[in-house]
Amino acid sequence: MAAKDLSRRDFLNIAWGAAGALALVEAGGVALSFFSPRIVEGEFGGVIEAGTADSFPVGSVTPFTQGRFYLVRMQDGGFLALYRKCTHLGCAVPWNPAEGRFVCPCHASAFEMDGQVINTPAPRPLDRFAVTIVDGIVKVDTGTPIQRDHSNPNELVYVEMAT
Amino acid sequence: MTHEHDPRPEDLKQRVWESIQRDELPPQDDRGRMRLVMNNLVLHLHPSKVAKPTLKFTYTWGLGGLAILLVALLAATGVMLMFVYTPSPETAYQDMLKLQTEVWFGQLVRNVHHWSGNLLLIVAFLHLLRVFFTGGFRTPREFNWMLGVVLLLLVVAANFTGYLLPWDQLAYWAVTVGSSLLSYVPLIGEGLRNFLLGGPEVGAATLTNFYGLHVAIIPLILMGIVSFHIWRVRKDTLSVPHKLDGMVDGTEGTQVEKVTTLPHLVSREMVFALVMTGAILLWSVWVNAPLEAAANPDHSPNPAKAAWYFMGLQELLLHFHPTFAAIIIPALAMGALILLPYQRFDLSAEGVWFRSRKGRQMALVAALNALIAVPLLVVLDEYVFDLAALLPSLPTLISNGVLPLAAILLLLIGFYDGMKRLFKASACETRQSVFVLLVVSFVVLTVIGIVFRGEGMALMLPWEVL
Numbered sequence: 001m002a003a004k005d006l007s008r009r010d011f012l013n014i015a016w017g018a019a020g021a022l023a024l025v026e027a028g029g030v031a032l033s034f035f036s037p038r039i040v041e042g043e044f045g046g047v048i049e050a051g052t053a054d055s056f057p058v059g060s061v062t063p064f065t066q067g068r069f070y071l072v073r074m075q076d077g078g079f080l081a082l083y084r085k086c087t088h089l090g091c092a093v094p095w096n097p098a099e100g101r102f103v104c105p106c107h108a109s110a111f112e113m114d115g116q117v118i119n120t121p122a123p124r125p126l127d128r129f130a131v132t133i134v135d136g137i138v139k140v141d142t143g144t145p146i147q148r149d150h151s152n153p154n155e156l157v158y159v160e161m162a163t
Numbered sequence: 164m165t166h167e168h169d170p171r172p173e174d175l176k177q178r179v180w181e182s183i184q185r186d187e188l189p190p191q192d193d194r195g196r197m198r199l200v201m202n203n204l205v206l207h208l209h210p211s212k213v214a215k216p217t218l219k220f221t222y223t224w225g226l227g228g229l230a231i232l233l234v235a236l237l238a239a240t241g242v243m244l245m246f247v248y249t250p251s252p253e254t255a256y257q258d259m260l261k262l263q264t265e266v267w268f269g270q271l272v273r274n275v276h277h278w279s280g281n282l283l284l285i286v287a288f289l290h291l292l293r294v295f296f297t298g299g300f301r302t303p304r305e306f307n308w309m310l311g312v313v314l315l316l317l318v319v320a321a322n323f324t325g326y327l328l329p330w331d332q333l334a335y336w337a338v339t340v341g342s343s344l345l346s347y348v349p350l351i352g353e354g355l356r357n358f359l360l361g362g363p364e365v366g367a368a369t370l371t372n373f374y375g376l377h378v379a380i381i382p383l384i385l386m387g388i389v390s391f392h393i394w395r396v397r398k399d400t401l402s403v404p405h406k407l408d409g410m411v412d413g414t415e416g417t418q419v420e421k422v423t424t425l426p427h428l429v430s431r432e433m434v435f436a437l438v439m440t441g442a443i444l445l446w447s448v449w450v451n452a453p454l455e456a457a458a459n460p461d462h463s464p465n466p467a468k469a470a471w472y473f474m475g476l477q478e479l480l481l482h483f484h485p486t487f488a489a490i491i492i493p494a495l496a497m498g499a500l501i502l503l504p505y506q507r508f509d510l511s512a513e514g515v516w517f518r519s520r521k522g523r524q525m526a527l528v529a530a531l532n533a534l535i536a537v538p539l540l541v542v543l544d545e546y547v548f549d550l551a552a553l554l555p556s557l558p559t560l561i562s563n564g565v566l567p568l569a570a571i572l573l574l575l576i577g578f579y580d581g582m583k584r585l586f587k588a589s590a591c592e593t594r595q596s597v598f599v600l601l602v603v604s605f606v607v608l609t610v611i612g613i614v615f616r617g618e619g620m621a622l623m624l625p626w627e628v629l
Binding site: 035036037065068085088089090091092093094104105106107108120121123145 | 336339340342343344346357358360361362363364368372460461462463464465466467477480481484485559560563620621
């Protein structure tokens with residue numbers, strides 16, 4: 001751009017405009033940060049101790065109301081923590097022991113024991129939380145739900161055998 | 164030095180009155196009436212004279228004025244409710260119970276607020292239909308139509324944020340479902356939803372956020388745009404009703420007679436406002452606003468339905484991939500709605516209900532088409548077709564989104580073309596018939612969602628509903 005062509009008036013107008021736009025962006029930034037979600041308080045969002053691994057029989061689904069997840073122990077003994085929130089529109093999905101699957105009351109989505117979708121409209125399996133087993137105690141990190149496209153046997157966590 | 168004396172009499176009472184009310188009351192002639200309208204803070208929202216044919220009730224049905232009345236009722240009752248309600252999960256539901264049992268007239272004030280809010284949605288929607296079907300959005304009123312659409316969205320937002328405040332099961336799960344729609348916006352959806360809810364799930368932060376939006380932000384924006392909306396109506400005047408033969412309605416010719424706003428328009432408005440206020444009060448005395456059990460985040464009721472005005476959207480969700488049902492289809496509809504007045508319009512159609520004689524026939528055919536086709540498609544999709552199962556190799560975004568939407572768009576193009584040829588109609592008349600088709604479809608979907616969806620959102624046939 002040829003600097004000579006810019007009159008003093010144009011320069012000042014542009015400078016004012018730019019300063020105004022910057023102020024607006026700053027005010028917007030302040031508002032955005034001011035209204036941004038605070039850290040989730042209470043138990044949900046932290047690491048939750050579910051109990052000893054032995055206390056969960058194989059093929060069982062145990063609800064954790066405070067942690068908002070189900071601790072699933074598959075037939076082969078692997079652990080999986082499923083976020084109870086339906087991946088369709090966020091309803092709380094109850095476990096139906098008679099049918100052996102999760103059925104959402106809101107729009108009839110259904111999920112297998114490992115969270116896999118049996119019945120749409122849910123677009124993806126139930127989200128899961130990371131599970132760790134330390135000294136036989138099962139711990140679930142409810143901080144970040146992990147989204148997935150398909151359930152995967154690698155996600156299962158096993159009790160390490162004493163060697 | 165000479166003293167100029169005030170020529171007015173020294174009577175203090177009269178001087179005080181004249182300092183408040185400058186114009187003669189009651190006015191003696193038309194000049195006085197027009198001056199009174201010009202100089203009055205509230206009345207000057209009106210022009211001093213209006214076209215006589217526009218006063219006809221069956222032209223405007225008083226819908227814009229009724230919307231203003233409802234906003235006023237909502238503001239008055241809403242401020243009262245603020246004094247007896249605390250927006251926190253510990254207290255909100257208890258406050259609702261106290262409101263209904265301990266506060267004098269608490270139930271009545273809540274009922275008026277609840278029913279006015281719901282009625283405002285219907286009235287705003289009907290107002291939009293009235294303006295569309297009489298061609299009231301034509302130049303120079305295009306931008307005011309756009310503002311009207313924005314106002315409708317604000318009314319929906321006000322209803323939606325208010326829906327959560329009672330903190331009962333209905334509120335909690337309707338808002339959970341409704342806000343989850345946002346998370347399907349590509350890329351930013353999840354963040355947007357968390358921002359609105361103040362966290363990943365509906366909770367204490369959500370209640371605070373929604374309260375602030377409901378009692379301050381939305382009303383403020385709404386009032387601002389409403390004022391602008393009315394001011395533009397005053398500047399642009401109302402479209403004048405015409406009969407099919409091109410004559411101005413109510414006269415023998417094409418001349419438009421003008422009358423003073425006071426008393427011709429104002430008295431009509433006052434009568435209508437009084438009648439409607441009475442009707443709303445009477446309704447609120449007899450019918451209570453619903454309140455279910457306290458919100459329980461651990462248990463979704465079955466069926467968990469969204470608020471009734473979202474039931475059309477929720478019904479779409481049962482048939483389309485959420486990205487399409489919640490984002491793409493509503494965005495397309497909104498875009499088309501806002502751009503409607505910028506389409507070419509037959510000059511002779513302004514002020515004529517449904518454009519022309521042909522337009523009326525086509526609107527009827529379109530409405531019948533929607534009444535038959537939509538239930539048919541819903542039943543077919545429920546029992547016969549399952550595109551996702553037929554095409555398992557495709558992602559559901561394609562099989563449940565792109566493909567059915569493309570099919571429906573093709574049907575719409577076919578409908579447009581067929582109607583245009585069949586009736587040898589103008590683009591303006593044909594566009595109206597497509598609008599009728601879509602509006603009736605939306606209404607039918609809403610009714611199906613409200614009435615014909617039972618446990619697990621399974622479709623119930625008419626004889627099962629009763």
